[in-house]
Amino acid sequence: MATVTLKPTKVPELMFEGYSITPDAFAGKTAPQIADLPGHEGKFVLKLGDFFEVSGNGGETAADTDIVITGDCTRVKYIGARMTAGTVTVNGNADMYVGGWMKGGKIHIKGNMDSFCGIQMEGGELLCDGDAKNHVGCAYRGDWRGMKGGTIRIKGSAGNDIGTAMLGGTIIIEKNAFIHVSTHAEGGTVIIKGDVEGRVGGQMVKGEMYVLGKIKFMMPGYQKVGTVEKEVDGATYTFDHYIGDLGERHGKSKGQIVYANLYLKAAA
Amino acid sequence: MPKLIKGVGCPYCGSSCDDIEVLVSDDETKILEVHNACIIGTNLFHHANDPTRPRLPRRRQPDGSMKEIPYDEAIDYMAKTMLAAKKPLVYGFGSTNCEGMSAVARIAEKSGAVLDNCATICHGPSFLAIFDNGYPSCTLGEAKNRADVVVFWGCNPMHAHPRHTSRYSIFPRGYFTQKGQMQRTVLCVDPRETDTAKLADHHLMLDQGHDYELFDAFRTVLRGFEIPDVVAGIPKETIKKSVEIMKNAKFCMIFFGMGCTHTDGRNHNIDAAISLTRDLNTHTKASIMAMRGHYNIAGPGQVWAWQFGFPYCIDLSKGTHAHMNPGETSSVDLAMRDEVDCFVNVGADAGAHFPIQPVQHLKKHPFITVDPNFNMASEISDLHIPVRIAGVDEPGVVYRMDNVPIQFRAVIKGLPGVPSDEELFNKVYERMCELTKTEPIWLAAKEDRRYPESEAVI
Ligand code: SF4
Numbered sequence: 001m002a003t004v005t006l007k008p009t010k011v012p013e014l015m016f017e018g019y020s021i022t023p024d025a026f027a028g029k030t031a032p033q034i035a036d037l038p039g040h041e042g043k044f045v046l047k048l049g050d051f052f053e054v055s056g057n058g059g060e061t062a063a064d065t066d067i068v069i070t071g072d073c074t075r076v077k078y079i080g081a082r083m084t085a086g087t088v089t090v091n092g093n094a095d096m097y098v099g100g101w102m103k104g105g106k107i108h109i110k111g112n113m114d115s116f117c118g119i120q121m122e123g124g125e126l127l128c129d130g131d132a133k134n135h136v137g138c139a140y141r142g143d144w145r146g147m148k149g150g151t152i153r154i155k156g157s158a159g160n161d162i163g164t165a166m167l168g169g170t171i172i173i174e175k176n177a178f179i180h181v182s183t184h185a186e187g188g189t190v191i192i193k194g195d196v197e198g199r200v201g202g203q204m205v206k207g208e209m210y211v212l213g214k215i216k217f218m219m220p221g222y223q224k225v226g227t228v229e230k231e232v233d234g235a236t237y238t239f240d241h242y243i244g245d246l247g248e249r250h251g252k253s254k255g256q257i258v259y260a261n262l263y264l265k266a267a268a
Numbered sequence: 269m270p271k272l273i274k275g276v277g278c279p280y281c282g283s284s285c286d287d288i289e290v291l292v293s294d295d296e297t298k299i300l301e302v303h304n305a306c307i308i309g310t311n312l313f314h315h316a317n318d319p320t321r322p323r324l325p326r327r328r329q330p331d332g333s334m335k336e337i338p339y340d341e342a343i344d345y346m347a348k349t350m351l352a353a354k355k356p357l358v359y360g361f362g363s364t365n366c367e368g369m370s371a372v373a374r375i376a377e378k379s380g381a382v383l384d385n386c387a388t389i390c391h392g393p394s395f396l397a398i399f400d401n402g403y404p405s406c407t408l409g410e411a412k413n414r415a416d417v418v419v420f421w422g423c424n425p426m427h428a429h430p431r432h433t434s435r436y437s438i439f440p441r442g443y444f445t446q447k448g449q450m451q452r453t454v455l456c457v458d459p460r461e462t463d464t465a466k467l468a469d470h471h472l473m474l475d476q477g478h479d480y481e482l483f484d485a486f487r488t489v490l491r492g493f494e495i496p497d498v499v500a501g502i503p504k505e506t507i508k509k510s511v512e513i514m515k516n517a518k519f520c521m522i523f524f525g526m527g528c529t530h531t532d533g534r535n536h537n538i539d540a541a542i543s544l545t546r547d548l549n550t551h552t553k554a555s556i557m558a559m560r561g562h563y564n565i566a567g568p569g570q571v572w573a574w575q576f577g578f579p580y581c582i583d584l585s586k587g588t589h590a591h592m593n594p595g596e597t598s599s600v601d602l603a604m605r606d607e608v609d610c611f612v613n614v615g616a617d618a619g620a621h622f623p624i625q626p627v628q629h630l631k632k633h634p635f636i637t638v639d640p641n642f643n644m645a646s647e648i649s650d651l652h653i654p655v656r657i658a659g660v661d662e663p664g665v666v667y668r669m670d671n672v673p674i675q676f677r678a679v680i681k682g683l684p685g686v687p688s689d690e691e692l693f694n695k696v697y698e699r700m701c702e703l704t705k706t707e708p709i710w711l712a713a714k715e716d717r718r719y720p721e722s723e724a725v726i
Contacts, residue, residue, distance in 0.1 A: 014354050014607050042354025042609070043380025043585040096596055115595055134595065141593060142399030160533075165400075180536055184400070199480055199533060203543060217478065220485040220495040247487030248543070 001066060002059035004034060006052040008071040014042050015095060016051055019078040023065035023086025023105060026058035034058060051076070062086045062105070072111070080107040083124070099126040102150065112156070121169060123150045131156035137171045138164035139184075147171070147188060163190045166207060172233060182209050185260065191232055203248045204260040212237065212265045221245040222262055230263060239263035269294050277676035278309040279363065279659025282560035282669035283429045283436070285309065290679045297681055299660075306430035313660060315641070316680060322642065322654040323683050334652070339687065339695075342653050346612070347699035349634045350379035353610035355585050357630075359599045360616030360638075362386035362562035364655075365664025365676065368689025369571045372614065374697045378704070380585040382608065384599045385568040386561070386616050387580045392594055393529040394558045395569065395579050397538035404545050406521075406555040407670045408435075413442035414553070417517035419455040421541065422479060422527020423559045426463035432559075437523065438467065444518070453513055457482070458527060470510060475501035477531045483540035486511055490547050520554040529558075557670055563659065564666035570673075600626050609633045615658075615689065619644030638692065655689050656682040662689075 004026050020037035029037075034057075035049030048054065052069070059065040063085035072092035073079060080088040081100040093111035100119040112130035118137040132154045138161045139146030146165035157175040164180065166188035176194035183202045191210040198217030201209055210232050222244035229238050243259035250257050276288040290313060291301035299317055302310040325342035326334040350356045358381050361369050369385075376383040387395060411418070418437050425432040433439055441448040456468035459476040474482050478500035485499040489511045497504050514520045522545060528537040541556060548554035560566050569579035576582050578592040581599075585591075595601055599618075602608045603626030611618070611630040619627060620643065627648070637649040646652040656662035661682040667673050682688070687695070701708040 014609060015605065040585065043587065044354055116593070141396055144400065179532055183536055184539075199536070202480060202484055202536065203540065217481060218496075220481055220499045221488040221493070223493070245484065245488075246493040247484045247491060247547075 001064050002057055003066045003068060004031070004054065004056045004058055006048070006054055006067065006069045008051060008069065008073065009053050010051050012041050012051060012075045014075075016041050016046070016076045017078055018048070018073070018076040019081055020048055021067065021069075021076070021079050021088065022081065022083040023058070023062040023067060023088065024083055026067060027062045027065050027086070028060060029058045031055055031057055059086070079109075080105070080126075083107075093130070098128075099124070099152075102126070113154075115159070118147065118150070118152045118171075120146065120148075121150045121152065122148045123169075125150060126152045128152075128154045128156070131175075132158045132173075134159035134178075135161045135164070136173070137162065137166065137169065139166075144184065146185070157194065162192075163188060166190070176213065182207055182260070193233075201244055201260055201262050204245045205248055205250060206258055206260055208261050208263070210239070210263045210265075215264060219245060221247040227266060228263070232263075238266045240266050270300050271296070273677070273679050275677075276679055277563070277659055277666065277674055278305050278312070279563045279657070279666070279676060280309050280312045281429045281432075282562060282565065283432045284563040284666060284668035284674060285431050285435060286674050286676075287435075288313075292680055295681075296679075299680060308430060313679070316657055316660045318641075321640065321683065322646075322652065323686055325651060325653040328650045339653075339685070339692075342651060343692070343695045343699050345651055346636055346653070347375075347696050347703055349610055349636065350375065350381065350612065350696075351700055351703060353379070353381075353608075353634070355602075355608050356381040356610035356612060357384065357599060357602055357608040358382065358612045358614065359384045359388070359618055360386065360612075360614035361568045362565050362616045363658065364615035364689045365564060365658040365662065365666060366567045366571050366673075367664050368615070368655075368658065368693065369568045370575070371690040371693035371697070373572060373575050374709075375693055375700060376582075377584050377587075378697060378700045380587055381610075381612075382597055382599075382602060383572060383576075383580075383582040383584060384597075385572075385580050386565055386621075387569065388594065388598045389530075389600060389621060390526065390561050390565065391529055391558050392580055392598065393534035394524075394538045396535035396594065397542055400535070401539045401542045402546075403542065404549065404555060405557050405670065407672055408437075408557075408668065410519075410555070411521045411557070412436045412440050412445070414444050414519040415517075415521035415555075416445060416451055417453045417455070417514055417520040419457065419514070419520065419522045420464050420468065421457045421522060421524040422529075422531070422537075423523055423525025424458065424462040424464045425523070425559065426467065428525070428561065429559060433464075433467070437521070453517070455510060455513065470506075470513070472502050472506060472510060477533075479528050479531060479537045480533045480540050482507070483537065483544050486514075487540070487544050487547055490515065490544070490551075514548055514554070515551045517552055517554070520548055520552060522554070522556040523559050524556070525559040560669035563668070566667035566669060566671050567665070570667050570671065603627075603629045606632075610636075612636045612638065613645045613649070614638040617643040617645045619646075619648050638689065640686075653692060654683075654686055655692055656686055658689065664688075664690075 017040040035054040065086040067088045069090045074093045084103045098117040104124040106125045109128045113132045115133040137147040149169045166185040179199040185207045186205045189208045195213035222242040242262040277286045289303040324336040454468040456465040465471040482500040545556040576590040581597040583591040583597040637646040640657045659676040
């Protein structure tokens with residue numbers, strides 16, 4: 001395993017597009033070569049070395065390259081986007097598109113993330129110790145095939161549009177979420193351990209949602225069908241089981257209509 | 269002898285009325301009378317007579333005052349500023365013609381800018397919903413001739429589109445709607461009792477910000493399932509009755525406005541409305557249309573989607589491809605996040621329409637306004653370049669709210685020396701090419717427009 005350390009030295013005036021900050025791009029490169037990798041600030045192409053002090057060489061492959069960013073990346077986009085293996089750790093905040101389109105590997109953001117993290121994710125693990133803004137693990141605009149696999153875990157809260165048009169994978173929000181959870185989803189699992197304002201599972205075709213807190217405004221297209229006991233993220237609870245969205249189209253499996261499932265923790 | 273010009277288009281709201289008659293002085297420099305237009309349209313034409321209209325660009329001086337400068341100097345400043353910026357933002361185009369929009373695309377591409385239009389603070393979310401879910405729409409003519417149930421959801425045409433109801437949606441007698449208003453059932457869904465709501469047969473006064481739930485309730489009822497007793501403040505019975513009305517229509521037309529696109533959920537509200545329209549089509553004919561605000565705000569969507577593949581929020585900074593993702597590349601977000609370092613406001617008033625914080629951020633950098641009149645944006649600008657008024661002293665193509673192109677005409681002569689948007693942007697483009705020592709590429713859809721002068725670039 002080889003560790004490449006990036007120490008932020010300068011805050012970009014506009015946002016810096018750090019699309020080169022992935023184990024895939026760093027693999028097989030020496031520290032000076034890594035510092036020479038490109039990134040956009042507006043229309044100008046700059047180098048990673050303009051904003052970071054690079055130490056350590058990359059591993060032979062992406063899988064044995066670990067990247068550690070030792071400071072704040074509030075104005076750096078695309079960290080770990082499209083990566084397939086290896087790890088990225090940021091000891092601070094990160095801007096948009098963290099782990100977007102990622103296929104494998106692990107990202108750990110110790111601060112907060114901005115919007116569009118894990119957009120169109122296909123595999124791997126994205127962990128955030130702070131809050132995420134909007135569009136966690138959602139689909140890119142106009143794409144009806146959203147997140148396909150992998151796990152996103154946000155230890156704080158998230159905004160709106162979580163898992164839009166999701167097809168697979170798991171999103172766990174340990175605190176609260178605002179609106180639009182699993183809208184248009186056709187698969188996947190979303191677990192929200194806190195409260196949600198509303199619009200949980202609107203236009204949802206298939207998939208699972210677990211809410212351990214309260215839903216302030218329930219979608220009218222969901223109907224309670226029973227009470228079940230289920231294990232969620234290592235703990236077992238009793239849930240009210242709802243199916244929906246009854247206003248949306250649904251497919252059939254073995255002659256049975258398949259609905260999306262919403263498990264809302266039953267009042268004690 | 270004053271001349272009466274018939275069949276004139278009104279360059280104000282999205283109704284784009286093309287039946288206006290304008291009486292002009294015989295030297296074609298003054299507008300004397302305006303017939304058929306609503307009060308807003310009438311005033312817009314008379315406004316062109318204003319003797320205080322700016323005729324020269326004005327540049328901010330070190331002492332804060334504005335000083336008139338020649339056009340060449342303004343063009344030079346604009347070209348240099350945009351080229352020097354890391355990421356300029358070009359915003360506006362609510363009120364100009366498609367020729368101007370097409371021309372600005374060249375300078376945006378050349379300077380690696382973000383190209384955005386007023387849809388970003390208006391019907392942009394509708395675009396996103398259309399990307400996600402399609403757009404089962406029709407023309408206003410179809411609405412007029414066929415619709416016997418008209419739903420106004422989160423829009424108030426009585427104020428925003430004054431002649432919409434009389435030309436297209438409620439009152440006109442059409443081919444299958446001979447009895448006009450008598451034959452139409454009008455539903456209005458709005459949290460306030462607007463003048464449109466007063467005109468409607470049924471007003472569903474929903475809780476503000478709960479359109480999505482209400483759409484879902486409509487769809488659930490339409491599929492024959494039960495819903496809770498009250499959804500979004502509307503009793504179940506009212507919802508069921510409204511669904512019945514829509515289902516039993518011969519042709520149900522849904523018009524939606526800012527009430528859907530700029531409350532919580534934004535694109536999802538429209539998305540649900542589109543799904544509802546699709547569901548209704550299993551029972552009857554139904555169609556949906558965005559109540560676009562300005563007479564040619566559908567234009568940039570058409571023009572730029574043809575040029576770049578995206579209708580708005582187009583980030584051209586990469587030079588190799590366009591990138592679009594509202595939330596990131598949308599004007600207000602870019603400004604809020606300090607992601608642009610030069611702002612060009614064209615045919616719109618960002619000074620009046622943006623929240624104050626984005627304007628404060630934008631003001632840290634060069635701020636250019638291209639507009640025929642003085643407005644709030646022009647007054648805080650570093651450079652204000654006046655142009656002719658499209659649809660009044662400059663002809664051009666405009667797209668009505670239903671995406672029907674209409675050729676607007678000029679009714680009076682333009683102010684001497686004042687260019688059109690297209691001419692101005694072409695000059696800026698030429699200057700940018702001079703500065704970057706590159707060959708301009710002129711490719712135009714129209715025969716009489718500019719073509720490459722040098723064979724090398726064909
Ligand atoms: S309704 Fe709109 S387009 Fe028609 S005259 Fe009035 S302002 Fe002009």
